[in-house]
Amino acid sequence: MSDRTYRHTVVLDWGTTGFSAALLDESGGVREVKTGDLGIQSVPNGEHEKVLSGELADWRARCGGLSIIASGMIGSRNGWIEMPYVPTPASAADLAAAARTIELPHGDTLTLLPGLTDRTAHPHSDVMRGEETQLVGFGLERDIVVVLPGTHTKWAELRGGQIHRFRTFVTSEVFNTVAHHSFLMKAAKGEASATGQAFLDGVKLAMDDSGRAGGLLTRLFSLRTAWLAGELEQQDMRSRLWGLVVGWEFREAREQNWFSPGDPIAVVGDDHLVDVYEVVVEAFGARLVSAGRDMAIKGAQAIFQHAAS
Amino acid sequence: MSDRTYRHTVVLDWGTTGFSAALLDESGGVREVKTGDLGIQSVPNGEHEKVLSGELADWRARCGGLSIIASGMIGSRNGWIEMPYVPTPASAADLAAAARTIELPHGDTLTLLPGLTDRTAHPHSDVMRGEETQLVGFGLERDIVVVLPGTHTKWAELRGGQIHRFRTFVTSEVFNTVAHHSFLMKAAKGEASATGQAFLDGVKLAMDDSGRAGGLLTRLFSLRTAWLAGELEQQDMRSRLWGLVVGWEFREAREQNWFSPGDPIAVVGDDHLVDVYEVVVEAFGARLVSAGRDMAIKGAQAIFQHAAS
Structure with a gap:
């Protein structure tokens, strides 16, 4: 056990297919990052503490007992401890009120x-699970729609300092x-890219x-008829498909009153999907509001501070 | 070469993943059927005649030179001889006018x-390619919408003795x-069935x-949230997905003015998808018109007779 009064904070993102942990300095900046491909579902029941303790051993040795903050799938039914869902509309304080802290054997708290x-x-x-933390990191003080792209993309409306509502696509x-398992794409060659004209053509197809x-x-079948008509190259098929499907998400979102042309939209995330979605925000005539990265880390600290205060 | 005046007719369905051939009697009834898993794409360029000749050798030995009629993917770019597409609206005579007959080395005609x-x-x-032949087999004299379910399902409107228009879904x-490659269905167990309540629940979800x-x-995500809420069993997930997606096809078709409640719809095909689609026709309040099987064989004969007359 460390007897230092300051406990170093670790923000942990332990997901289905891997984990990443960020060791923060006293001002909340990221000092060091660890990643690994051990997902929560690969860990036997009851072994999570042992695995985590091992992964963070060198930081603990150096910094003393750690204050670990975790959101996302680690708190799901398939994770370590199943955490409740707070209902919308919810503020950062509402999320903090439902947080749970446990003492771990090696002097850490989780x-x-x-x-x-x-x-x-x-x-x-x-x-x-997890995106609400990113939203708090982005900041709830603006009234704006935020898109969080991922395997299951979330659209969230921030209003009056709260996460007002959200939907999954x-x-x-x-x-x-x-793209990878259909007959439709059998003639396709190469991987999809969102940086060229083929992707934009797909977005336009969605907007038609x-x-x-x-x-x-x-419309999905038109990828094949376009190819048959000699108007789509095999190496552009997956890119056009991608543009069509992401464009279709925006079309559905517009129909469900998530935005109208000219409305501000921010895209929050930490991977290449942010750039992809930003292109589509602009194609649909919404007003792109830039967002920084590392929102999950900022949000976890913010909720934790609410919980501690 | 046979010197008999009557040439036996064979209706050939040689598709991407297999072939089936029906030997007809003089009154057009099916006398014998052969099937095999040699798809047109498995046959090297220029070898189609040789393969076909071998497959039909015993029928030829018994009946003399055959009159083989073929529609579908055998006439596609990846098939034997690329055949043109006749534009809608088209009658059986229009299709017949674009047919092409070639003499084969062993005394058959194709x-x-x-x-x-x-x-x-x-x-x-x-x-x-192929569904137009099934439509002619079904008969073009009624004004009705026909659904031909398959990997790429076709909706066709018959009007005034012609195939008036069609669309692919x-x-x-x-x-x-x-169903088989997504994270969404990761918790799913077993195969989909269209005969139970889970499929109907999916159709209802589409109709909501x-x-x-x-x-x-x-709506696709609600398969996961239903499971999380304890309101969907793992063995029902794929069935509900199936109902949702087929139901969504009908919803799109209704929005694109293919039908309104009470309108007659026939489902034409030769596999289990006919039963599946018939359930959804009735769920959407359309009036199901029953259709027989073997429409491809009837249609091929009808177009051939037009071509010969």
Whole structure:
């Protein structure tokens, strides 16, 4: 056990397929980062503490007992300890009130943050774990719509200092599975890129309002007919598919009143999907508001401070 | 070469992943059927005649030179001889006029039927190969909408003795790829069934007009939230997914003016998908018109007789 009064903070993102941990300095800046490919589901029941303790041993040796803050899938049914979902609308204080801190054997403390649920979703409440922490990191003081792209992309509306509502779109699932496992894409070559014209053509295809293009299930077939017509190269097929499916997400979001042209939208995340989604925000005529990175770390600290105060 | 005046007819369905051939009697009934798993794409360029000749050798030995009629993918770019697409609206006579007959070395003749294209589709003309023959087999004299379920399901409107227009929906692609390759279905167990309540619940989910259910990309996520809420069993997940996606096809079709409640719809095909789609026709309040099987064989004969007359 360390007898120092200051406890170093570690923000832990332990997900389904890997983990990353950030050791913070006293001013909240990231001092060091560790990543690994050991997902929570690969850890046997009851072994999470042991595994985590081992992974963070050198930081503990150097800094003393750690104050670990974790949100996301570690608090899910398949994780370590199942944490509740706080209902929307929710402030950072509401999330903090549902956090739970436990003492760990080696002198660390672990604070698990709750998830968030939107009970206005139909027919079942929508849920997020981890994205609510990113939203707090982004800041809840502005009234704005925030898109958090991922395997299951979240759209969230911030209003009056709260996360007011959110919805999930499984866009990346549809894209990835169709891109790599369908007959439709059998002629496709190479991987998808969002930086070229083919992606933009897909977004335009999603935006087409001619009334003759049909719905998503029909537009998807136009990737094949475009190729048959000699108007789409094999190496552009997956890129156009990607643009179409992400564009379709924005079309559905617009129809569900998440935005109108000219409205401000921020895209929050830490990977290449942020750039992809930012392109589509602008294609749909919304006003892109820039957001920084590392929102999960900022948000975890902010909620933790609420909880500690 | 046979010197008999009557040539036995063989209707050949040689597709991407297999072939089936039906030897007909003089009254057009099916006398014998052969199937095999040698798809057209497995046959090297220029070898199609040799392979076909071998497959049909015993029938030729018994009946003399055969009159082989073939539609579908054998006439595609990846097939034997690329056949043109006849534009909609098209009658059986229009299809017959574009058929092409070639003499084969062993005394057979091969009549390849054309495909069909709908140039009103946007942004690229829609296409079918084979389904137009099934439509002729079903009969073009009724004014009705016909659904031909498959990997790429076709909706066709018959009007005034012609195939008036059609559109493709890649429903089965989205279902199959998401059902078997997504994180969304990771908790799913067992295969999908369309005969139980779980499938119907999926169709109802597609039909939900509450305004709070979102579009397809959001409704797909409700399969996971339903499971998290303890309201969906793991062995029902794929069935509900199937109902949702096929139901969504009908929803898109209704929005694109393919039908309104009470309108007659026939489902044409030769596999279990016919039963699946018939359930959804009735769930959406359309009037199901029953259709027989073997429409491809009836249609091939009808077009061939037009061509010969």
